[in-house]
Amino acid sequence: MTDVTSNRLADLTAVSAQLRADRAVRAKRAAMLKHVFLIAASFVMIYPLLWMVASSLKPNNEIFGQLGLIPSDPQWSNYTSGWNALPVSFTNFFWNSAVVTVLSVIGNVISCSFAAYAFARLEFSGKTIWFALMMMTLMIPYHVVLIPQYLTFLQLGWVNTYLPLVVPRFLASDAFFIFLMIQFFRQLPRELDEAAMIDGCSPFKIYWAIILPLSLPAMTTAAIFSFIWTWEDFLGPLVYLNDIKDYTVPLALRMFLSQDSVSEFGQMFAMSVLSILPIILFFVIFQRFIIRGIAMSGMK
Amino acid sequence: MTGMSIRSKLRRSWPGYVFLTPWLIGFFLLSIFPILASLYLAFTDYDAVNAPVWVGFENFQYMFEFDYRFWQSLKVTFLFVILSVPAKLIFALIVAMLLDKGIRAVGWYRALFYLPSILGGSIAVAILWRQLFNADGVINSALAVFGIQGPYWLSDPNYSLYTLVVLAIWQFGSPMLIFLAGLRAIPQDLYEAAEIDAATPSRKFFAITVPMLAPVIFFNLVLQMIEAFKSFSGAFIISGGTGAPLDSLLFFTVYLFNEAFSYFRMGYASALGWVLLVIIAAFTAIAFWTSKYWVHYENERG
């Protein structure tokens, strides 16, 4: 190593130190601005939740007459009475929702990543046609296939069970997730597969040991969506579950409202607040897995 | 010769089909019958009570020649797609980029920004929306502080659709999250290299972020477009299920739902559904065709 190069190295270090310092100042200022913007925007985002919580503490005759958020006399009892307001308790509904949702998330992530891997990284004849058909299932308006779908499940003897809600998830029925994963899988460098192939890895090994671990952000995103959408789905449970004991939370919530008699709004809001807690919890826990793909940039 | 090529094709294809098996089973067991059945019903008079009666193209003829509400629903839906999709995507991308870097407590921010999308499905929020946008609701009360007299957001047909567009943009959580995941997949060393080249932020955005994010942008564009064409809940809830006032919120699927489930015209509704399917498919095909020019995938680079 000569002096010239070491000098240049020293120069470079100095320059980059200066750059880093500049960046720090700029970053601080930008961060401040960002914070102000984000806090203001946050209020717009959180207002509905505040309103829901406020309404859940009001008696029925105060929810619609007044606009103010603060209840005159907080009715914590809306939570206890709401929990048992329906002929079956909410313990049931939450448990049912949990069973359906957890199974659906597992089913979606496994089966959709299978299909996505095939579409994104493997060559096979007829691929274009299958892909087009898959996209078509995404485009058809749901209400048009509702009745034929019901007839199918009726034929199978699955109506009034959780099977119509869960089994399709294990058969990659939701093209949204397949397409989402395809887009992420296609981003991974091709050299990965090639190198692995030369090392004698089977496609299954590549899927399991390379593609899946490198796609953690996409998998997490899919799991989060899958959780939220299944948890909130009511059209499926509405059509397929007859027995009130089997109802999921969203279906139960809709039972509070009545057009021709007493609607228990306070209790409905209380249970609505509780019903979104699992979603927020799931989100906050799992969103941290949407991380940078360190391994990947190292491999390039 | 042919035998050889078939065998080699098979050898090449079988891993793909193995991975596709769950989807294929689902498609043939659960999806294909409902799709074909709805296509058949589009050519029938079917009230869901009695057996369908074949009527040929009558449903489509009525739709195109006589049904002015069909055209109205198309107009409303196209306007909604054009207004809401680009705005929602841009907004989602901006927020995702803000959240991507350098902020502590970012997990909570993310949850906050996702909140409207979580709440969007709740019946409680449907009630809130009406309260917010009422003539003397929270929004107009806030505007009044600044001396602005707000319009009748939901009951004036000149404003109702725009109000719904705003609500749609407000629920930007899912494209935001997908953008965020996409941003996280961009190798950080590209930015570091650009930093040393003293690239401006806008240069970094257009030279690194956009091309690297293109597959995800494409995904969000296609999916948001499809979702917007099929958009149902918001308009259904806010208009009390009817598309009121004066059909200004008559989204295509709201019209379709009423034809099918309120007025015993499942056959006609199926015809409507297939027209929408064709429209969506055409736009999606266009999007895929243009994507050749602006979306490049890692594993397809020479």
Next chain:
Amino acid sequence: MSTFNRRKFLGTAAAAAGSAAILSATGTSAFAQDRRIRHFWWGNPERDKRTFEVIRLFNEKNPGIVVAGETLGSADYFTRLTTQIAGRNMADAIQMGYGVMFEYINRGAILPLDEYIGKSLDISQIDESALSAGRVDGKLYALSIGANSHVSLYNTRLFDAAGISFDPFGWTYDDLKRVAGEVTKATGVFGTDDNTADYQNFSDYVHQRGERLFDDEGNFGASAETIADYFAIWADLRAAGATPPGQVSAGLVGAELSNWGIVTGQTAISYAWSNQMVGVQNLMQDKVGAAMFPNTPEMIPGSIIQPSQFICLSRDTVDAEAATTYMSAFVNDPEMTAVLGLERGIPANAQVRAALQPKLTEIEATSVAFFDGIQGKTMNLAPPPPSGAQEIEAMFERVAVAVLLDQAPIPDVANQIRREAEGIRRRAR
């Protein structure tokens, strides 16, 4: 282990928590040889509890028959029902509303009850008016489970503050203009909701004018003149400042009762079905009063007493005899009807009404007093509405909004309504 089948495993992850009463009410404890029937209704927490209790009582009293209850909110009821009809999988006994029920009868989704009368079905104590409401072409299709009528609900505090006096069972639209004006002046609250686009009020007015909503052939019978006059009444009130601005009212057409003027405190009068009284009172702090809909000076009756809800036998019933036994008990059995109370409306069985009298809440008593007051002042029930009537109602409420928003002259809107009604009828045939 043989009983631990797939259905139990996947279907009832829930069995842990339900009370024994509910379990038996939803049919879990049935024996194989039991005759099993299903009852499907739309409800709310209160109605659901009462109905499951009724089912429990019935199952207890009728060994050998097991009724399973199925319930949903009214917003979702018909979506599931339509799906089940298509799948030929309806419950045995289903709840129906006046109006839409005739569409289902015309199409053959509901079975006549005549062959069970005097056997499994007892109708001897049921009011003739309630029975005739469930008849089509001389056949009985439905049992009323609660009578209903149109009612003007007013805020008694505001009326007292303005010193209003009026005859709640014989007031005219001129009285309404006076009353609403006085309330507005004295309290600053708008006197009344704007009913321009309210089909129920409109249909009363058509009959008050001596016309019919539908003639014998099922043609739309309201003349353009009558439609225009109806709009003019409300246009006057609006111009006088006795209603909220048209643009506000346009947003409230067909709104759920939580949005009504009387509930939000924006107006002093809202218009309802009488079985909605309890629900409105529940959302309000001021006391609610009840009056008939206003009339013309000629006082031709326009309101009707009609069943709000029916219980019907579906074409998919697996055991019509068991189902009709249950339906019969639902409207006659003293214990069961005592549990149901007035929750679905005024019962059609005179003995049941008498038995309920002493146990009424204040607002229920108001509604019963209202019913007593309107006796003899209502018109006979018109023949069942023709196919397409539901759609015409929705069309009216959609098109009439143009008047509220001042987007078209009244005569034009009146003519459009007649044209559209004719189109709908043609398509429905």
